[in-house]
Amino acid sequence: MAEDRATMDETAASEPPYLRSAPPLARFVFRGDAMGEAKAGEAFGLGFPEAINRAASKGERGKPGGRVALRLGPDELLLIAPVSEGQAVFAAIGTACTDIPHALVDISDRHLGFVLEGPDGADVLNAGCPLDLSLPAFPVGMATRTLFHKAEIVLWRMEPRLFRIEVGRSFAPYLEASLRIAMNEAR
Amino acid sequence: MLLIHCPYCNMKRPETEFRNAGAAHIARPLDPATTSDAEWAAFLYLRDNPKGIIAERWRHAHGCGRFFNAIRNTVSDDFVTTYKAGEAPPETEAFASEVAPGSREANATGKQAETAL
Ligand SMILES: [Zn+2]
Numbered sequence: 085m086a087e088d089r090a091t092m093d094e095t096a097a098s099e100p101p102y103l104r105s106a107p108p109l110a111r112f113v114f115r116g117d118a119m120g121e122a123k124a125g126e127a128f129g130l131g132f133p134e135a136i137n138r139a140a141s142k143g144e145r146g147k148p149g150g151r152v153a154l155r156l157g158p159d160e161l162l163l164i165a166p167v168s169e170g171q172a173v174f175a176a177i178g179t180a181c182t183d184i185p186h187a188l189v190d191i192s193d194r195h196l197g198f199v200l201e202g203p204d205g206a207d208v209l210n211a212g213c214p215l216d217l218s219l220p221a222f223p224v225g226m227a228t229r230t231l232f233h234k235a236e237i238v239l240w241r242m243e244p245r246l247f248r249i250e251v252g253r254s255f256a257p258y259l260e261a262s263l264r265i266a267m268n269e270a271r
Numbered sequence: 272m273l274l275i276h277c278p279y280c281n282m283k284r285p286e287t288e289f290r291n292a293g294a295a296h297i298a299r300p301l302d303p304a305t306t307s308d309a310e311w312a313a314f315l316y317l318r319d320n321p322k323g324i325i326a327e328r329w330r331h332a333h334g335c336g337r338f339f340n341a342i343r344n345t346v347s348d349d350f351v352t353t354y355k356a357g358e359a360p361p362e363t364e365a366f367a368s369e370v371a372p373g374s375r376e377a378n379a380t381g382k383q384a385e386t387a388l
Contacts, residue, residue, distance in 0.1 A: 136280055136335060157335040158279050214272060214285035226349050228280070231287055 098207065100271050101202025103263055108144045110170025111195055112163040118187030121161070124188075127180035128153065128173060132161055139227040139240050154227040154240060156225070162238060162250070167192070195238075196256040198249040200263065204270040205247050209239070211266035219244060235259050273348065275329070278355045279337045293327035294318050296360070326360055331354070345366060358388040 100242060113126050125131045130151035133140040136158055143150035145164065152164035155181075165173045175210055177188055200208060206217035212233040216222060227240035238250035251259045274283040300306040300314055309350055319325070330338045342351040342360065352361055 137282075156335060160336065214287065229334050229336070231285075236333050 101204045101208050101267055102199050103198060103260070103267065104205075106197030106199055108167050109146060109192065109197060110165045110167050110173065111173060111190070111192045112165075112170075112177070113189045113191055114161045114163055115159050115182060115188065116181060117159070120181050120184040120186040121159075123180040123184060124177045124186070125153070127176040128165075134168060136227040137226055139225050139242075141242075149205060154238065156227070156229050156238065194253060195250045196253050198251070198256075198260065198263070200247045200249060201245060203245055204267075205245055207270050208263060208266045209247060211269065212262055213237075213239065215239075217241075232259055233262055235262075275341070275350055276353050277331045277334060277337070278339050278353050279335045280331065281297070282329065284334055288331060288333040290332040291332045292330050292338060295326040295328045324351065328356075 114121075116124065121132050122146075128151060129149070130140055130142050132151055132153045133155045136155050139152065139154045140148075141152045145152060146166050148169065150164075150166055152162075153228060154162040154164075156162055163173070170190070174188065174190060181188070202208075206222075209217055209232065212235075213230055215228075215230055222241055224241050224243060227238065229236065229238050230251075231237065232239075232251075235251055235255040237255075237259065240248040242248050242252075249259070273286040275286055275289050276283050277289075297314065297318075300310060303311070306314075323344060323346055325343055327341050327343055328338055329341050330336070338356050339353055340356060340358070340360070341353040343349065344351060354361055
């Protein structure tokens with residue numbers, strides 16, 4: 085397998101995938117109707133992605149002004165912002181949607197984030213995730229809830245070789261250990 | 272592993288992301304106060320157990336989170352089709368030949384199926 089990959093891509097052999105923890109971030113789940121989404125997006129400073137299982141982002145994650153919105157369900161959005169701006173974002177969306185039925189829940193402490201980068205990232209993930217992670221089937225900008233072995237994760241392809249993974253805090257040690265086993269096998 | 276088409280994600284997804292949620296199109300009696308114990312018990316507990324085509328509720332639990340309906344063959348485990356919650360069962364040959372016309376009509380209109388209760 086490793087040899088196949090090396091012939092396909094000369095950089096593959098010398099560049100194993102690596103895994104790191106994302107910095108602490110403010111995270112919210114927003115649910116509402118179309119009008120609520122429009123108002124919330126305006127307050128958030130980033131229009132929400134229209135298509136299901138797609139991401140929108142601007143700025144640098146974790147840095148001032150960085151914003152991420154992932155549409156995980158027909159009316160469910162996972163919003164990510166820097167910790168320092170979390171309270172302001174929460175208040176702004178709440179104010180913008182005062183008269184509109186909606187749900188806005190702070191889940192900052194529920195999730196931990198990981199970043200998996202490298203040419204074998206999709207192979208590593210496929211050790212525990214049965215989705216087709218080839219670029220045509222899972223393009224850059226796609227984000228979805230799915231499974232890695234027994235752990236529910238949110239998987240977002242930020243770049244062809246860069247995956248962002250969100251996982252429930254209590255599953256994080258299990259996810260990280262499982263990913264590291266898969267990374268050793270992919271080498 | 273089966274691949275199941277989620278009508279909300281509009282793509283085939285691995286079976287392990289889904290949960291079965293029992294028979295579909297079971298209409299709750301419209302007026303519980305005038306529903307007899309026998310009718311209520313039937314609504315709660317009595318289900319067909321067909322060998323062949325069945326309409327079921329499924330949930331994309333580890334995906335978009337939505338409930339939807341599926342026409343499935345209990346013998347072959349083949350998913351004939353899936354469709355969004357609230358939609359009438361699609362006109363599939365397999366479904367038409369095996370589901371009684373009376374109950375199907377009731378299902379399609381979302382009304383209580385009198386014969387079933
Ligand atoms: Zn789905």
